[in-house]
Amino acid sequence: MILDRLQGAQAYRAVLTFLVRQWRTRPGLLLGLVAAMVGSTLADVFLPLFAGRLVDALSAADRDAGRLDALVAFAAMGGLGLLTLGLRHVAWTFVVPLSLSTMQAVAQAGFQRVQRLSTDWHANSFAGSTVRKVSRGMWALDGLNNTLLLELLPAFVVLLGTMVLLGVQWPLMGLVIGLGSLVYLGIVVTLATLVIAPAAQLSNVWDSRLGGALSDAIGANAVVKAFGAEAREDARLGRLLAKWNRRTHRTWMRITWSITAQFALLLLLRTAIVGTALWLWWTGDATPGDVAYVLTTYFVVHGYLRDIGDHINRVQRGVNEMEELVALDAEPYGVADRPDATPLTVQGGTIGFDRVTFHYDGHVTPLCRDLSVQIPAGQRVGLVGRSGSGKTTFVKLVQRLYDVTSGHVRIDGQDVAGVTQASLRAHIAIVPQEPVLFHRSLAENIAYGRPGASAEDIARAARLANAHDFIARLPKGYGTLVGERGVKLSGGERQRVALARAFLADAPILILDEATSSLDSESEALIQEAMERLMRGRTAIVIAHRLSTVRSLDRILVFDRGCIVEDGTQADLLGRPEGRYRALFERQTGGMVEA
Structure with missing residues (x-):
C-alpha cells in the first residue's frame, strides 16, 4: 500500500506538472477561461441571497413595500441567471481552442518523441500499445481540462463564496458548511487517490497490454492463417481478456463503493445544515426568508459537492490515463544529438572504426572490443559470417542507431557521434533484408x-x-x-520497391542487407547488374548470407563474435585452406572451390 501511495503521488505530480506546462504556453486562453468561470460561479453564489429576500418580501406585512422588494429580488435573480449563462458560454468559447490546441500539441510531441526513441526501445515495445498510450493520453487531457477548469474550479469558488457569505451573517452556519465540506472533500480525495487509483493504474496496464496483443495478432494475421492458429489466438486473447476483466471489475466496484460513501456523507451534511437553519429560526436569529436563503444555498452547494466526488474520480482516471503518455515524454532518447552537433558533410564516404568497443545493454560481455578498420571512399565491401557475428551491429553503428561504448566511428574523418542524426542518415541509403513499406x-x-x-x-x-x-x-x-x-x-x-527507393536516394554511402534474397533468379541477375551500376563510385557495404553476392566486391570482411577475423578479396580468402571464409564457402558450394 505504501508503494501504491508513492506511485499515486508521483503520478499526480507528474501529470499535473505536465498539464500546467501546457497551459502556460497559452496564457491568454487560460486567463480568459478562468475569469469567465469565476464570474459565472459568483453569480450562482449570490442567487440564493436574492431568493431569500424574495421570500421575505412575499411574507412582509406591508404588501406595497413587499411588492417593490419582490420585483427587485426577482429582477436581480433574472440578471444573475443571464450573467451566469453568458459567462459560461464565454468560458466554453475559450476552452474549445485551449483543449484542441493542447491535444494537438501533445499528440504531435508524443509522436515526435516516439519516432526518436532508440532502436532498443522500439524492439521492446508493442506498436499497438504505444499508439494506445498516445491516443488515450490525448483524449484524457481533454477530459482533465474540462474537469479542472469547468467543473472543479467553479465548485471550489462556490464552496468558498457560500462559506464566507453565510459565515458573515451566521458564524455557526459558516462553520458547519466549512467543516462539513472539508471533511467531505478529505474523504473523497482519500478514496480517489488511495483506494481507486491503484486499481485503476493496474487496469490501465492491462488495457494497454490488450491493445498490444490485438495489434500483434492482427498484424501477423498471415502467420496465423499459415498455421491455422485462429483458435489458438482466440484462446490467448481470451486469457488476456479474463485478466483485464478481473482488474477492471475491481476498479469499477471500488468506484461504486466510493460513490455510495459520498452520498452517505452528503446526507449527513444536509441534515447538519438544515438542522442548524431550524435552530437559527427557533432562536429568532433567522427569518423565513433567511431559512429559504440557507436551504437554496445548500441545494447549490449540494449539487457542486455531489459532483465534486465525480469530478475527483474523473481527475483520477484522467491522471491514470495520461501517466503513460507523460512517461513517454520523460523517456530518454537513448541516442540523442549533442547540443553542439553539426551537419555531416560527405566528400567521398570513407568509413573508419577507431578502437571501437560496443556493449549491448543487459549483456555481460561486449560484442566487439577495440575494433579498428578503414573502408576507403568508393570501396565495395562485403560483410560475411554466421548469424549473430556482428555484421548487422557494424552497419547500425555506422548509422548511429547505437552509441559506441568507447572509441569512434568516423565518416570522412567526422565522428558520427558529433553530427546530427538526420544529416548522417540522409547520406546513407539502405536496402534491408525485410523491407518495410x-x-x-x-x-x-x-x-x-x-x-x-x-x-x-x-x-x-x-x-x-x-x-x-x-x-x-x-x-x-x-x-x-x-x-x-x-x-x-x-x-x-517489396524488395524491388526498397531498391528503387535506394536508387532514388542517390546517397554516397550504400548499405545492402542481402538485397536480392527475395528475388527469383531471373530478376536477381537484372538487379545484380543494376546494383553494380549503383555501387560504382559509392562506398558500399553489403551484408551477405549467400556468398555469391560478394564474389565481385573489392573486399570481404569476415566477422566472428564481433571481431573481424579475416579481411581480403574473395580470391585471397579462398586461398587460405584453414580460413573461416573458405569454410563458409565450401559449406554453401558443397566443397567445390574454383581455382
Whole structure:
C-alpha cells in the first residue's frame, strides 16, 4: 500500500506538472477561461441571497413595500441567471481552442518523441500499445481540462463564496458548511487517490497490454492463417481478456463503493445544515426568508459537492490515463544529438572504426572490443559470417542507431557521434533484408528517400530496380496503395520497391542487407547488374548470407563474435585452406572451390 501511495503521488505530480506546462504556453486562453468561470460561479453564489429576500418580501406585512422588494429580488435573480449563462458560454468559447490546441500539441510531441526513441526501445515495445498510450493520453487531457477548469474550479469558488457569505451573517452556519465540506472533500480525495487509483493504474496496464496483443495478432494475421492458429489466438486473447476483466471489475466496484460513501456523507451534511437553519429560526436569529436563503444555498452547494466526488474520480482516471503518455515524454532518447552537433558533410564516404568497443545493454560481455578498420571512399565491401557475428551491429553503428561504448566511428574523418542524426542518415541509403513499406502509394514509398522527386525520377529508379514492369501492370500503377507494411505486394516486389527507393536516394554511402534474397533468379541477375551500376563510385557495404553476392566486391570482411577475423578479396580468402571464409564457402558450394 505504501508503494501504491508513492506511485499515486508521483503520478499526480507528474501529470499535473505536465498539464500546467501546457497551459502556460497559452496564457491568454487560460486567463480568459478562468475569469469567465469565476464570474459565472459568483453569480450562482449570490442567487440564493436574492431568493431569500424574495421570500421575505412575499411574507412582509406591508404588501406595497413587499411588492417593490419582490420585483427587485426577482429582477436581480433574472440578471444573475443571464450573467451566469453568458459567462459560461464565454468560458466554453475559450476552452474549445485551449483543449484542441493542447491535444494537438501533445499528440504531435508524443509522436515526435516516439519516432526518436532508440532502436532498443522500439524492439521492446508493442506498436499497438504505444499508439494506445498516445491516443488515450490525448483524449484524457481533454477530459482533465474540462474537469479542472469547468467543473472543479467553479465548485471550489462556490464552496468558498457560500462559506464566507453565510459565515458573515451566521458564524455557526459558516462553520458547519466549512467543516462539513472539508471533511467531505478529505474523504473523497482519500478514496480517489488511495483506494481507486491503484486499481485503476493496474487496469490501465492491462488495457494497454490488450491493445498490444490485438495489434500483434492482427498484424501477423498471415502467420496465423499459415498455421491455422485462429483458435489458438482466440484462446490467448481470451486469457488476456479474463485478466483485464478481473482488474477492471475491481476498479469499477471500488468506484461504486466510493460513490455510495459520498452520498452517505452528503446526507449527513444536509441534515447538519438544515438542522442548524431550524435552530437559527427557533432562536429568532433567522427569518423565513433567511431559512429559504440557507436551504437554496445548500441545494447549490449540494449539487457542486455531489459532483465534486465525480469530478475527483474523473481527475483520477484522467491522471491514470495520461501517466503513460507523460512517461513517454520523460523517456530518454537513448541516442540523442549533442547540443553542439553539426551537419555531416560527405566528400567521398570513407568509413573508419577507431578502437571501437560496443556493449549491448543487459549483456555481460561486449560484442566487439577495440575494433579498428578503414573502408576507403568508393570501396565495395562485403560483410560475411554466421548469424549473430556482428555484421548487422557494424552497419547500425555506422548509422548511429547505437552509441559506441568507447572509441569512434568516423565518416570522412567526422565522428558520427558529433553530427546530427538526420544529416548522417540522409547520406546513407539502405536496402534491408525485410523491407518495410508504408500503407501509401508506390510512388510515395519510392520517393521516401528523396521527398519531392518527380514522376520521371521515380519511374527511372523503379526501372533500375526492375520494378517498373510489375508496377505498370497494376490498375492504378504508381498510385497503388501497398497495404500495411506492404502486405499487398509479394516479397520480391517489396524488395524491388526498397531498391528503387535506394536508387532514388542517390546517397554516397550504400548499405545492402542481402538485397536480392527475395528475388527469383531471373530478376536477381537484372538487379545484380543494376546494383553494380549503383555501387560504382559509392562506398558500399553489403551484408551477405549467400556468398555469391560478394564474389565481385573489392573486399570481404569476415566477422566472428564481433571481431573481424579475416579481411581480403574473395580470391585471397579462398586461398587460405584453414580460413573461416573458405569454410563458409565450401559449406554453401558443397566443397567445390574454383581455382
